[in-house]
Amino acid sequence: MLEALLTDDDRRFRDEVRAFIDASVPRDLRERVAAGADLGKDDYVAWQRLLAAKGWLTTTWPAAEGGCDWSPVRHYLFEEELALADCPPVGLTLGVGAKLLGPILCEFGSAAQRARLLPPIRASAVWWCQGYSEPGAGSDLAALATRAELRGDEYVVSGTKIWTSYAHWADGMCCLVRTDPAARPQAGISFLLLDMHAPGVTVRPIAAINGRHFFNQVFLDEVRVPVALRVGAENDGWRIAKSLLLHERLAAARVAETKKRLRLARSVAERIDFGGRRLADCDWYRMRLGALEIEARAIEQTALRYLGQTMAGTPPGPEIALLKVRGTELYQRLYDLLCDACGEAAIPLAPPAADDPAAAHAFNANRMYARGFTSAAGSSEVQRGILAKSLLPA
Amino acid sequence: MYLPQTDEQRMLADAALRYLHGTPQPALGEAARLGWIGAAFAEADGGHGGSAADIAALCEAIGRAGATLSWFAAVLLPAMLLRHVADAALRARLIGACADGSAFAVAHQEAGTAFEASSACATVIDARGAVTGVKQRVWGAHAGSALLVSAAGAGGLGIALVEAGAPGLRFDAVHADASLPWARVAFDGTPARPLITGDAPARAALAAAADFALVGVLAESVGRMHAAFEETRAWLATRRQFGRPLAANQVLQHRLADMFIALEESRSMLNLAIHAHDHAAPADRGAALHAGRVHIANAARMVGQSAVHLHGAMGITEELGAARAYRRLEQLGAVFGGADHHLARYVAATGGRP
Numbered sequence: 001m002l003e004a005l006l007t008d009d010d011r012r013f014r015d016e017v018r019a020f021i022d023a024s025v026p027r028d029l030r031e032r033v034a035a036g037a038d039l040g041k042d043d044y045v046a047w048q049r050l051l052a053a054k055g056w057l058t059t060t061w062p063a064a065e066g067g068c069d070w071s072p073v074r075h076y077l078f079e080e081e082l083a084l085a086d087c088p089p090v091g092l093t094l095g096v097g098a099k100l101l102g103p104i105l106c107e108f109g110s111a112a113q114r115a116r117l118l119p120p121i122r123a124s125a126v127w128w129c130q131g132y133s134e135p136g137a138g139s140d141l142a143a144l145a146t147r148a149e150l151r152g153d154e155y156v157v158s159g160t161k162i163w164t165s166y167a168h169w170a171d172g173m174c175c176l177v178r179t180d181p182a183a184r185p186q187a188g189i190s191f192l193l194l195d196m197h198a199p200g201v202t203v204r205p206i207a208a209i210n211g212r213h214f215f216n217q218v219f220l221d222e223v224r225v226p227v228a229l230r231v232g233a234e235n236d237g238w239r240i241a242k243s244l245l246l247h248e249r250l251a252a253a254r255v256a257e258t259k260k261r262l263r264l265a266r267s268v269a270e271r272i273d274f275g276g277r278r279l280a281d282c283d284w285y286r287m288r289l290g291a292l293e294i295e296a297r298a299i300e301q302t303a304l305r306y307l308g309q310t311m312a313g314t315p316p317g318p319e320i321a322l323l324k325v326r327g328t329e330l331y332q333r334l335y336d337l338l339c340d341a342c343g344e345a346a347i348p349l350a351p352p353a354a355d356d357p358a359a360a361h362a363f364n365a366n367r368m369y370a371r372g373f374t375s376a377a378g379s380s381e382v383q384r385g386i387l388a389k390s391l392l393p394a
Numbered sequence: 395m396y397l398p399q400t401d402e403q404r405m406l407a408d409a410a411l412r413y414l415h416g417t418p419q420p421a422l423g424e425a426a427r428l429g430w431i432g433a434a435f436a437e438a439d440g441g442h443g444g445s446a447a448d449i450a451a452l453c454e455a456i457g458r459a460g461a462t463l464s465w466f467a468a469v470l471l472p473a474m475l476l477r478h479v480a481d482a483a484l485r486a487r488l489i490g491a492c493a494d495g496s497a498f499a500v501a502h503q504e505a506g507t508a509f510e511a512s513s514a515c516a517t518v519i520d521a522r523g524a525v526t527g528v529k530q531r532v533w534g535a536h537a538g539s540a541l542l543v544s545a546a547g548a549g550g551l552g553i554a555l556v557e558a559g560a561p562g563l564r565f566d567a568v569h570a571d572a573s574l575p576w577a578r579v580a581f582d583g584t585p586a587r588p589l590i591t592g593d594a595p596a597r598a599a600l601a602a603a604a605d606f607a608l609v610g611v612l613a614e615s616v617g618r619m620h621a622a623f624e625e626t627r628a629w630l631a632t633r634r635q636f637g638r639p640l641a642a643n644q645v646l647q648h649r650l651a652d653m654f655i656a657l658e659e660s661r662s663m664l665n666l667a668i669h670a671h672d673h674a675a676p677a678d679r680g681a682a683l684h685a686g687r688v689h690i691a692n693a694a695r696m697v698g699q700s701a702v703h704l705h706g707a708m709g710i711t712e713e714l715g716a717a718r719a720y721r722r723l724e725q726l727g728a729v730f731g732g733a734d735h736h737l738a739r740y741v742a743a744t745g746g747r748p
């Protein structure tokens with residue numbers, strides 16, 4: 001249990017987070033998040049700046065760089081409070097600068113890169129996207145073919161990135177490129193920071209089945225990137241890209257996001273008529289919801305066990321991969337339940353004029369989006385492969 | 395169950411599949427010219443079919459082709475209600491109009507529940523034939539649709555005809571998505587012509603319409619599952635990661651095999667539902683239709699979600715047929731009440747005993 005891991009200081013900290021949310025986060029923003037609305041860039045930037053003003057946008061960075069030096073428990077607590085209070089997410093998709101690039105620069109960046117690039121991220125003055133995947137390189141990321149050739153003090157980058165979330169909002173891209181085609185695939189990759197406004201960058205939107213725009217394909221045609229914007233050594237990009245904070249691996253369990261939706265599945269059922277009875281009074285629904293609640297607890301208790309282990313100085317090994325598998329799969333099933341609860345009202349993807357007390361169209365849109373979670377960031381098969389490899393070493 | 399298609403059914407399905415690959419959204423007039431609407435009527439009514447087996451053959455082809463036609467709403471519900479009109483001359487005239495491609499829609503559902511013959515009906519029809527009330531979910535209706543409205547009068551529930559553009563008619567397109575649109579329609583002293591009167595005949599006609607349309611929904615689901623399955627099968631063979639096709643991974647082979655199992659069983663349950671619809675006694679017919687609905691909705695979700703997942707990120711894009719198939723399968727799984735709804739009714743119909 002989380003409570004058992006908390007000190008009095010942690011509890012005071014939790015009160016501070018709650019007070020911050022109450023005092024500073026606009027009601028209407030939280031209501032739109034609760035309703036599953038499709039927020040715009042302005043909403044996310046305004047929210048990130050609110051966090052930045054409090055010093056809480058870049059919590060996972062070292063204190064010397066403007067981070068928080070929190071214990072793992074405190075990170076967990078912080079994220080849970082924000083999510084449960086319907087604050088917008090700042091994760092690896094919508095907070096690439098703060099959550100992905102920032103920690104990478106803190107660990108692998110030069111002093112000059114840190115001095116130049118970290119302050120605008122801390123202030124949410126720039127938007128970064130993640131340019132890893134390519135048409136031929138998905139699960140097999142090391143197959144990436146975007147080529148970067150060194151000419152003088154610039155790399156010339158050509159190729160294409162795909163599934164680049166929010167590239168259409170981005171000022172910069174964390175771009176994995178091939179710098180040594182002769183080396184073993186993982187050994188010839190470098191990590192470049194590419195200006196999305198540079199000549200040669202074209203962003204093509206990709207329509208998603210939920211009617212929302214997040215995906216893009218990015219074409220790179222002889223885009224010039226100064227050598228000074230390579231992070232780490234040439235051909236050392238794979239190690240950098242694979243470094244993921246323990247915090248993010250725990251977050252992959254989506255514990256708070258799941259709790260919130262369980263709560264939603266309860267409250268929505270109060271308002272839905274199922275053949276003349278309140279859905280909340282139907283046994284089948286209560287049992288289905290109860291069963292998912294138990295599964296959610298199993299994931300939460302596992303995440304907390306790993307958190308406790310980490311606090312005790314014996315962090316989990318490869319087994320932590322199970323959190324992403326179970327967390328995303330449960331999250332998807334919860335959306336199935338939410339949509340089933342709403343029945344025909346969950347058929348549309350856009351808000352109907354009326355007749356939708358539960359905002360079911362947003363459940364439908366988010367359900368479709370969530371289908372991607374078992375593919376993204378290491379698919380369920382890839383994660384199970386990691387587990388199997390550690391259990392059955394060759 | 396083994397239920398071979400007749401030559402006529404097979405020809406209709408093959409021709410429709412070919413046609414829809416070129417024209418995925420033909421207008422009703424065009425569908426009428428092709429003889430598709432006539433499949434919903436028996437020869438005695440001037441049609442060339444009229445059984446669940448006939449319309450299932452067509453609806454499966456619609457699903458296979460990935461066409462965005464809400465056939466169940468635009469054709470099946472109104473056709474079955476019109477078949478129950480007692481006045482022979484009136485029936486012949488209306489069926490003729492329907493088979494020629496005139497737009498009809500059935501206005502029955504109120505207050506958010508699924509389409510049920512037994513639902514309470516707050517819409518009323520007075521002695522002069524004026525209808526007043528609100529229908530929340532009128533599938534496939536647009537401003538040019540003639541409406542077959544359920545309304546309570548002195549003799550209980552009845553079905554009446556309201557012409558498009560009649561006075562006191564208010565039409566709100568609530569969900570205008572081309573694939574499965576519905577409208578909310580309000581009547582305020584709107585003149586109507588009674589078609590089916592007396593509570594029992596009207597309820598029986600609505601129940602028959604719902605069953606007929608549900609078979610169409612199940613058949614379309616099976617067609618869509620088939621298409622999503624085939625697309626995924628081809629994808630596993632062509633997509634390469636880690637230097638080999640995805641199909642080389644046993645876990646993906648088994649996932650595809652599970653999709654196939656779900657598709658095969660769904661086809662059998664569709665046949666059972668078709669046969670029960672056309673031949674079984676009412677009690678067995680209900681159980682078979684509920685069972686078909688439950689099994690096919692669950693299988694469709696499994697097949698659709700697997701097709702999406704096995705395509706990786708591409709699985710959630712509009713460009714991919716299998717992705718659109720998944721979205722459509724979820725929609726088809728929700729109309730007329732989803733699996734949970736029909737499971738409850740199945741258990742009630744069978745007393746919990748198989």
Ligand SMILES: Cc1cc2nc3c(=O)[nH]c(=O)nc-3n(C[C@H](O)[C@H](O)[C@H](O)COP(=O)(O)OP(=O)(O)OC[C@H]3O[C@@H](n4cnc5c(N)ncnc54)[C@H](O)[C@@H]3O)c2cc1C
Pocket residue numbers: 093129130131132133134137138139140162163164165166369372373375376377378379380381382633635636640643645646703704705706707708
């Ligand atoms: C919502 C979302 C957001 C994303 N955002 C970004 C982004 O911002 N930037 C970015 O670079 N990328 C992004 N991606 C892409 C993501 O990284 C890829 O989807 C992921 O790497 C999988 O690659 P793929 O989609 O090409 O699928 P593939 O690798 O082609 O996989 C297809 C299917 O095969 C399975 N599979 C593959 N290999 C094996 C194997 N060896 N054994 C068993 N099964 C296997 C997979 O699990 C999957 O089910 C995003 C994806 C999603 C869904």
